[in-house]
Amino acid sequence: MSRPQSAPIRHFDADTIRRGAIACLPLLPSTMIFGAVLGVLATQRGLSLGELLFMSLTVFAGSAQFVSVDLWRETIPSVTIIVATAVINLRYVLIGASLRPVFRGRPLWVKICGMHMVADENWAVTMTQENLANPGFLLGGGIFLGIVWATGNTIGYLLGGGIPDPNVYALDFAFTAVFAALTVGMWKGRVDLLPWLAAAIGSLIGHYTLPGTWSILAGAGAGVVVAALTWREDMDDTAPKSEIAPEIAADTYGAPEGTYSTEAGK
Amino acid sequence: MMSFPDLTTFSTASVLTILGMAIVTYGMRLGGLLMADRLPQQGRWAHVLERLPGAVLISVWVPSALSAGAIGIAGAVATVITMIVVRNLFAAMVAGMVLVAAGRYFLG
Numbered sequence: 001m002s003r004p005q006s007a008p009i010r011h012f013d014a015d016t017i018r019r020g021a022i023a024c025l026p027l028l029p030s031t032m033i034f035g036a037v038l039g040v041l042a043t044q045r046g047l048s049l050g051e052l053l054f055m056s057l058t059v060f061a062g063s064a065q066f067v068s069v070d071l072w073r074e075t076i077p078s079v080t081i082i083v084a085t086a087v088i089n090l091r092y093v094l095i096g097a098s099l100r101p102v103f104r105g106r107p108l109w110v111k112i113c114g115m116h117m118v119a120d121e122n123w124a125v126t127m128t129q130e131n132l133a134n135p136g137f138l139l140g141g142g143i144f145l146g147i148v149w150a151t152g153n154t155i156g157y158l159l160g161g162g163i164p165d166p167n168v169y170a171l172d173f174a175f176t177a178v179f180a181a182l183t184v185g186m187w188k189g190r191v192d193l194l195p196w197l198a199a200a201i202g203s204l205i206g207h208y209t210l211p212g213t214w215s216i217l218a219g220a221g222a223g224v225v226v227a228a229l230t231w232r233e234d235m236d237d238t239a240p241k242s243e244i245a246p247e248i249a250a251d252t253y254g255a256p257e258g259t260y261s262t263e264a265g266k
Numbered sequence: 267m268m269s270f271p272d273l274t275t276f277s278t279a280s281v282l283t284i285l286g287m288a289i290v291t292y293g294m295r296l297g298g299l300l301m302a303d304r305l306p307q308q309g310r311w312a313h314v315l316e317r318l319p320g321a322v323l324i325s326v327w328v329p330s331a332l333s334a335g336a337i338g339i340a341g342a343v344a345t346v347i348t349m350i351v352v353r354n355l356f357a358a359m360v361a362g363m364v365l366v367a368a369g370r371y372f373l374g
Contacts, residue, residue: 026356048275051284058288068287076279082286089291091322096298098319103299115296120326125355127319158271170367173334173341177362179327180342181349184358186320195317196324203325204332219325220318227317231310 011110012136020140023125028148030174031121035152036163038066042153045072049157056150060119060142063213064088091216095123101132110135117142121178128185194230199223337369 035056042052047069059065064085071081096115103111114135122141129137156163166172186192203219210218305311331342345362352358 023355026359043271046272047280048272050274050276051280054276054281055284055287058284059291061291064287064291076283078279078283078286081283082290085287086290086294089294091326092291092294093298093301094318094322096295096300097302097305097315098322099299100302100305100315103303111299112296115299116292118295124319124323127323160271167370168367170341170363170370173338173363173366174359176327176330176334176338176342177345177359178355179323180331180345180362181355181358183320183323183327184346184349186323188316191313192317192320195321199321199324200328203329206325207329207333215329216322216325219328220322223317223321223324224314227314227321228310231313235313 010136011106012114012139013134014136016134016136017140017143020122020126020134020137020142021144022140023129023137024122024141024144027121027145027174027178030166030171031145031148032152032155033163033166033171034062035149036156036159037166038062038069039153039156040159040161040163041066041069041156042072043157043160045069046074047072049154052153052157053150056153057146059085060117060146060149061085061089061092062119062149067212088213091120091213091220092118094217094220095120098127099123099138102126102138103135104133106135114139117146119145121145121175124179124182128182191230191235195223195227198226334366337366337373340369341366 038056039049039052042049047055052069055065055068059068067084067088068081071077071084095118099115099118103114106114117139119142122138122145125141126132126134126138183196199219199222201219202222203215206215206218302315305315327342331338334341341362344365345358348361349355349358
């Protein structure tokens with residue numbers, strides 16, 4: 001448990017990884033149950049457990065995996081499945097983009113290693129942290145969720161049924177609740193009001209007019225457009241914790257445990 | 267249907283399909299980050315990028331709360347209020363879930 005104090009640069013600090021994992025603890029029951037439901041579905045669609053776990057750890061995206069496993073047949077419709085995965089996971093372009101402050105000033109290999117285990121849940125938990133610049137925190141949550149997800153898959157696969165209906169205990173609502181609660185932590189002031197309203201309205205319109213997860217892109221797109229339109233020059237100093245002032249932000253983000261100095265360049 | 271579960275079969279088609287899914291997904295994760303790195307650090311685009319996580323998050327849960335009906339909306343409101351008051355993710359989540367579970371049980 002002793003932390004070597006001498007190492008000047010730690011990108012994935014063990015302590016930070018552990019804190020990231022603990023922060024995702026509330027998501028354990030619902031992730032486990034939905035993992036198990038996917039495991040049951042996989043037995044019906046003819047995937048082996050090994051293939052399912054391989055998918056869970058390489059793709060690591062719940063909603064895309066549900067759709068893909070559901071489409072799985074004796075002769076696999078590979079193109080359909082890959083296209084469906086791409087469409088459902090398009091939001092990860094936006095999620096990846098929003099992680100810029102987390103990876104600020106880190107070398108490319110940290111980004112390459114840190115961006116794989118990024119699910120909606122650990123991303124959202126990470127983005128509400130006071131100190132954003134911790135790729136280890138993000139990774140810790142991802143590793144934790146990956147283990148829980150794969151464990152759920154295995155349990156569901158081996159039982160092949162008899163999994164409690166998530167709806168009964170409102171476990172299906174757990175993800176909605178977690179994301180709603182985390183939104184509170186993302187509030188940075190009145191500048192957020194109009195973009196957020198636009199996102200809510202855009203996603204609702206998308207939900208009732210577009211198929212699948214396009215509503216996320218519709219909402220995010222509406223939010224982005226309104227944010228771009230409502231920006232004014234003088235807004236730059238209304239958000240003290242923003243990444244708009246690079247030197248200050250880098251110091252703030254890096255201070256408590258990000259011992260990494262941004263002098264090495266961006 | 268009572269045969270022992272298939273644990274270790276890896277067909278080539280399955281592995282290739284899964285790898286395709288994985289490459290596409292990872293490519294978008296990393297691609298989004300690398301694209302954002304090329305955006306300016308200040309001004310309009312930095313401002314937009316900072317509004318992005320909230321906009322994505324809202325777009326994820328608002329439609330699912332509404333499509334869960336009145337009890338879903340009530341659950342989301344309870345979650346948000348609890349979070350504002352207590353500032354604890356687990357407490358806020360439980361508040362919403364208990365309300366939804368109770369609502370389904372008693373009104374269902």
